Amino acid sequence: YPALHPDYLVCNNGAVVVNNKREFLASLCLPQETVKGLLRMSLVRQTKNPMRLLTETDMYLLDTGSTIEFGLVIPMETLSFAEAEAMEKVVQISMRCESVEEAEAVTAEVTKTHPDLIGNINRNYIDFNLKEANKRDGLRRLLKVTGWQPEETLFIGDDQNDLPAVKYFHGYTVETAESFMKEAATAVYPSVGDMLLAHL
Structure with a gap:
């Protein structure tokens, strides 16, 4: 990129x-x-x-x-x-x-x-x-x-390899993620871009 x-x-x-x-x-x-x-x-x-x-x-x-x-x-x-x-x-x-x-x-x-x-x-x-x-x-x-600081960090992930970070940083996930990710996430967004627009 x-x-x-x-x-x-x-x-x-x-x-x-x-x-x-x-x-x-x-x-x-x-x-x-x-x-x-x-x-x-x-x-x-x-x-x-x-x-x-x-x-x-x-x-x-x-x-x-x-x-x-x-x-x-x-x-x-x-x-x-x-x-x-x-x-x-x-x-x-x-x-x-x-x-x-x-x-x-x-x-x-x-x-x-x-x-x-x-x-x-x-x-x-x-x-x-x-x-x-x-x-x-x-x-x-x-x-x-x-x-x-951790509270200054925005994290979003969609699967098992993202789960520890989602929990630690009170992070987010996307609508296509499995239910265990949605349960762990602070909020669910349609896309990464939507999450960024909501917080920046």
Whole structure:
């Protein structure tokens, strides 16, 4: 989005925080042994769904043999699993599943084997990050740097990976969100834009 010039970005479920000079204010990289261990799990290695690996600065597709699009139009280089295992400064490994239920089951299996990881679920997609990486804590890291207060923060989200931040910041959700998000939210809006117009 070249027309946007944000002061800060909180990315990868809070794993990476950067300023407008592209300086890293936070970066929660996965230990290389964790990356290898996750990528060698049979339920990951045998998937026929698309997967992505994200480092601090780049995004790659993993060669799973999938013919399904990941859902992003950004061109990405494809890595073999062996190449992915050797990558440094990995902040996230993402995986598409067939359903929310499968995403929850895969997350439970991975986090049982790798308790230092969290599965941030958004519909039928999972983002595996370090346990400390979530949107709530990513924003809290940003607030610590800026001196902004939680009550000055507007947060809106629509799925499980947004829930801790919605609760902490007394945030909002959209009409298309599941009922558990609407119950947790302070208010429900038709869109992100509607929420911003109501508060700015």
